[in-house]
Amino acid sequence: MKSAADSLAATDARRRLRTLKDLVIRHGVTVGGIGVIVAIVLIFFYLLLVVLPLFEPAEMHLATDYALPTDDARTVHLSTEEQAEIAARYLANGELVFFRTADGEPVARENLLPGGARVSAAGISDLAGDGVVLGLNDGRILPTRVEYAISYPDNQRHLEPGIVYPLGSDPIVVDAQGRAIIAVSGRINDNAARFVSVLEDGDVVLTEVALETHFLSGETTIAEATNQSLDVRVGRNELPAFVLMDPLQEWIYLVAESGDAAVLRREAGEFVINERLRLVENGRRVTALRFLTGGISLLVGTDRGRILQWFPVRDDNNDYRLQQIRSFEGPDSPVTDIASEHRRKGFLVGHANGVLGVHYTTSERTLIERKIADAPLARIAISPRANSFLVATADNRMQLWSIDNDHPEISWSALWGKVWYESYPEPEYIWQSSSASSDFEPKFSLAPLSFGTLKAAFYAMLVAMPLAIMGAIFTAYFMTPSLRTMVKPTVEIMEALPTVILGFLAGLWLAPLMEQSLAAIFLLLLLLPIGILATGFAWSRLPSSVRHIVPAGWEPVLLVLPILLVGWLCFAMNGWVENTFFNGNLPQWISNELGIGYDQRNALVVGVAMGFAVIPNIFSIAEDAVFGVPRHLSDGSLALGATPWQTLVRVVLPTASPGIFSGVMIGFGRAVGETMIVLMATGNTPIMDMNIFEGMRTLSANIAVEMGESELGSSHYRVLFLAALVLFLFTFLFNTAAEVIRQRLRRKYSAI
């Protein structure tokens, strides 16, 4: 009895163990299964997570705010070093003060003008903003530059600010009569320096300094300095309050407060007037003028707070004319100062009512507009890294701000719209993500890439759709079962072929072959259908004893020889056709006579190669749909005397058409996302042209080409993620739609 009770207890224990096991597995599988599904969803959210910062607004935070010493003279220029730890302030009395940005504590002080002259104007003389040319009230100018020596004593970063006089510490005499200079601009290159100064009575003087660089020591010495009065009138003899000279010393812009401007251009060593124009509307006044980084675009600030961007554009006569490109609305308060970012095409604007605006030209974005002081913002200096800036207000206070502005160059219009890039004759869609120069304007238009994607997919579908759908119809409806069991695995193998192999064949075999035998390809398009129909007709005329050798449903096998024959014929005739009609070289004839560009790796090659890749996708689904149409439907039709073809067109296809359509959608989705074929079979140039004989660059190929060299977290990196997200969403939506259609169809079939 005891053993029975024991065994009962043991069974009980085992049962409990089994139930426990069951429970554990149930929960384990549930957790695991949900985990896997979540992981898949994660892809979407991760892509989104990387992309989102592109569209986040910029943020700025006040770091410190302190009063400047009251005995100090007016600040005429302000700049900061790389990390904005130390800033340099040029004062009207000729002093240069280096101070810690955190608390305003001076670290060095230097008197640039021991003679007692005062600074009456200051102009930036290099791209970084460290070089400043000072215009003095006695008709002289003094080019200066601040430098920061970095050392690491005890592993601590230590900055030693200093002043450099690129052309000597003695000011250069511009006006012998000693008239005060009210505006000055200039540039110093390796072998020449040029300055343009506006005197108090409106005379404009060009100072040209030829430089000699000692080939060993690298020291520059002045070889010769000449002053030349420029005979230039601005508007109706107005005082040009603003003057700018571009980095190549080829352009001089003189602008009066009324907005009247004179543009001078250096031609054969002489500055001549290129054009006169008005930069602002009537009645408005110009209150600030600055170059955007790069020295091509002018930023014009007005008394109503608007900022206009102008740059020279080539007109129809190939002359450069200043053109207003875009404008930024600010608060209704005069612009007091504009500070351009050093490495991007963005800028900061100070207004008289204490509002600060952060703008970006390419993307036409106003990132921040915020009132930060009650007094006018007199001077703004942005750090070279564009992550902090200094503001000197008119009430003698200094503010240090940090700014989070990582992706200002991206906006909806920059990504998808036409953008007028610097030095381009008109707004265009351009993708050009990187360049050798540092002040390059990145061009992130996804339009040419999306266009290329759709173009490639379009030509692929043009090739694939007829072949796949017709093939599927025949296989499902007419073909004998024994042949069908051979065709279906072949199509499956076709589907499994790695696209890298198709791409390689397209690029290295098909593209040269097509260039060589383009005439044959077109002949093939013409002769193949004729040959097929002729074969069909001839077969129908054969005596029935012959015809019965091959039963119906074997037509594809009968067609192998005729098709090969026609193909061979076309290629054999290629040379003759070329010689007879196209001067012996069809591609050249196309580009010369028709004016259509011809690339070896073109959309036709991609169409054929990718069409080949897409055929099996469409084929399998379309074949399933046609094959799945219940037999009794077609049997009924045939019994009523319809021919097989009539039955197919009137009964079978209408039923199966949603399935075929869904196959086409899936094929299209695959063509859109295909990478290797387009990467290898086209030249990957991002152009927007439907021309079948030219290439394209697709979103996916672009990712493959550029992802490796994009910097983690940069705008470029995130835009590539955006491209991936667009692809993901596009194909996902297409596939889902196709899947829903198919499921509906399946239900319909089972209902019939």
Added chain:
Amino acid sequence: MSNEKTLKTWWKSGSPWVWLNAAAVTLSMIAVIGLLALIAVRGLAHFWAPDVYEFRYEEADGEIVTLYGSIRDTEQVTAARLRQAGMQLDDVESEFVDRHLIKMGNRDQLGSDFRFIVEPRIIERSTPTDIVMVERTEWGDQTGFLREVLENSEVIARGAEAWPEFEQRIARVVELREKINELESDEIGAINYTLEQLRLEERHLELEGELTDARLAELESRRAELDERYQLLLQDLNALYEKINRDSYVMEVQGGIDVELPLARVVRAYQPNAMGFFGKLGFWFEKLWEFVSEEPREANTEGGVFPAIFGTVVMVMLMSVFVTPFGVIAAVYLKEYARQGAVTRIIRIAVNNLAGVPSIVYGVFGLGFFVYFLGGNIDQLFYPEASPSPVFGTPGLLWSSLTLALLTLPVVIVATEEGLSRIPRSLREGSYALGATKAETLWRTVLPMASPAMMTGLILAVARAAGEVAPLMLVGVVKLAPSLPIDGNAPFVHLDRKFMHLGFHIYDVGFQSPNVEAARPLVYATALLLVAIIIILNLAAVRIRNRLREKYRALEN
């Protein structure tokens, strides 16, 4: 009945459309089979030793030159095209010209291995039996006549006697080179690897603040020991180098120039015109074996693809390890445990569609999430000593296989689910009736029966992963990996290493190679290998699936 009328009735019956539809099938089949045939023919022809001709050829400027080369391609082009390309053909009358692409070799002398010649300008061609092709470790092939074999700069054999001597000495050189390779990559490589490990250990201790003098001394002594071994190996190596550099040979190449080269550079030499059919067949197999077993030479344009095969296999195996359990668990959950309804239907559609999401998107995800996010954090946590060089924070084997596992997950889930749904209810009910729990039923009855379906899914996943290139370009594939992902240094499997891949090899050699013309046959051969692997895998999957269907049909009855 007139012919015209028959044509009309024939037209009306719809038969033309049937024929056109049939033609679509035929065209597709011709395209597939033609493509496979093209790859096969060109790929296999790569290993064949073609006859090498001696051409007397009249250049465009009237100069008569002698060219040695094998014809690699012949095409008929219109004379107009050649004229437009700047070729002088005034004395040629026909409108069509046969143009041959010949491989001459001797890149070191001529600047390029290949050139075009046109048939009308060939004055004479012959196949001298004593023409020699030499495969070298650099500068590609050499074509010419063997004149002398030298040992320590003294002539050993000349003229007709030179060839047997040459062959003999090549065998010696090959043997020596193998020894050198072994020393360099295996033994010295292992020492370098250990030294690097020591450096990392020291840095690790330093970061932890545990670098005591005793530890340092220990590290130093181990380093000294390695150094000593290294010096010994270096001596051996130098001795071997001295031996291998003993011999040299003189070839008369195109233009009648005698070129003396060290024998150490020779990989293989043969006289193609003297070889009979069986000789060439033997040579074909030898080259085929070299292709699958050797490492690439000369920027991947010569030699074999073994590292690419190895890398592909390792990556795919690792991927299978990840994808199988997760795919199966997800499928079992969806089919057996989740409540069937709208939610599971949506999930099913979503999973299905993920298979259609472009592979490059997975690559982007893999790079951002696995490499930069996960890898970067792993490096910070576990490998601070390696900084600033990344360990896992850079594309590599692990991330590649994970990315591809994610990519192929839908394939496995769908296949497994299909297998599960094919199992008749009666079997399950029988198991329950006998008192089994759900887990037991699953483990003992359902899963074993569904295992062929899982196998099918896995094989399809492997086939897809083996051919996928785009995502791998972002997450770990390189054109030339210095070492294999598995080697003799602990921990033997190096998940952080970059690897080579057959598909990427095709892209890289075909499109990024400096000498595309020379590399093209190799690309065809690589493509053939890849296609063969994938077709075999797919056919296996189809076979298993069909057998499975038969089995269930039997069960249902």
